Amino acid sequence: MKKIMFITVSVIMILAGSPQAYNMGGVDIHGFVSQGYLCSDDNKYMANTEGGTTEFNEFGINFLSRITGKLTVGLQFFARDLGDYGNDDLKLDWAMISYGWKQWLGLRAGNLKIPMGFYNDTRDLDAARVSILLPQSIYNETSRDISAGLQGAGIYGNIPLGFMGNANYQLLFGRMDTEGENSGLYAFFRAQAQTGVTAIDMDDVFVSSLIWETSLDRLSFVDGFRLGWSYMQTSMEMDSSLTVNFAINEATGMLVVPDGMGGWTPFPAPPGVQPDYYFHVYYDTDIDVDMIYDVDNFDKNVYSVEYVYKNLTLAYEHQFTGIDISIFIDTGEEFEVFEYGGRPMLNFHYTNEAYYVSAAYRFCEWFEMGVYCSFSYYDKDDKDGEGLYELDTAETDRIMGADAWLYDDCVSLRFDLNENWTMKLEYHAMDGLFSVEPDDDGNTDKNWHMYAAKMSVSF
């Protein structure tokens, strides 16, 4: 039904006339609609892509008005469908009031877009880039709600630096809307924790962005160069549940679980303790376990470089996402003995690392081509996935260790039919399984390919 509504609204909007911006009583109205197709030869990536899916669309409409020379108000509604994400639920994407007191100091408040990296705040807008999918290493669509926006306030400004160019800054503070169980945030932690997530309670979020741009006047030979750094920090509590088949090692009294190879292994395996396969199990049952993941710190740093020379655009961005987690266990009154007396059962820290390099060139008014190479690592200190290999079990067909990375070589073709209509074609050569789901038969292939097509209208 939502799909039908989405298509109907889109068709009406497009057929209403030549798409162009509208102004009603001093309010500018802009919008965009896109419909895409994703197909992979193996695995599922973000949606049920094996065999192809059309569950890949976006719709947005915004209203923007300048009340005075310095005061601007606006809001944008947005809906998307990407496999299980979004499902075309219309939501308030951003709504803000902005007062630019001086060029170097302004104030924004409301539901604000987060400036992580150069392209995050326009990630939903297909017309603003050459590729269909932004490099997923940095702009992961399945975790959009972690980084799309926050409800709060902030300051911003553009500081002239004379012959050095100018600096743009933003400082934001607020809270995020986690969008419920179908959100990307839940999916992100389901993938990270590999358990069902039942609730997430996020704390305040702090975001900062600093971008230096070269000047036209004095350094014309490097005009078009941008250097940026953006940072986000928050913390959260995540509740999850799972059913564990466990037993007690008679000799040590240690809680143990099946190791997938016919033996038992400590749960969790404390540092320095090797699994003991030779013991008598005196209790063996399934219990429901509530796990509490206390994410003490979740911080993200993105370093960005962009250079535009005539019709050539080069970009490089590098991201580190640090996560500190303490895990608490609640097995209920009957099995209280297995809890850790209020102490965390496990503390660990790891850092996702991601980066990409890209080049795009516009050959003529209607044709542009782009390439990028994107790299994602689950843990920057375990890029080969050796740690995951040890944790993995023989019960799945997943390729041991390949969960640790994803390499994505992408080629994109963009055809601008006119200023408002855009058609794109894209090919991805993939290596790795980080953030990748098995196909319907539970199989995965480490080396796989994906194809995409998309048609967009913006006005």
Next chain:
Amino acid sequence: MSALFKRVLWIVLTAAVITFNSGAVPMTFASSGNIVVIGHPNLPINSISKTDLKNIFTGRKIAWSGDETIVVVILKKSKTHDRFLSKYVNKTSSQFRSYWIRLVFSGKGVAPISLASEEDMVDYVSNTKGAIGYISSNTNNTGTKIISVE
């Protein structure tokens, strides 16, 4: 040769090839001049720096001295539009459009007024307080103020 190096090399070579082909389909224009910046007769300035002009047409500077709104006026697809962007904003028309799309859809800027002809530009700028635009030097600019670019 590492996989990373091969990938970076592939990107750089691709970029180099397409850059050397850049002369095949010219998308930018030489900064040959013949562009006149015009404003409403009551604008509080007679001259403007290149930096300020760029800041205005990229939405960074949004108010004149005091609180008067700067009304940015541009031409739709035309050689005058391309020449102006190349000379003062250092963007092609497609880059300029993408730039403003980003501002508009992130709520960070109100899009410029876009007009079809230079005659429309002169008419609109002469009748709109705070307006600034551009025309070619052989277009009649009656009713507007010529703003010199320093």
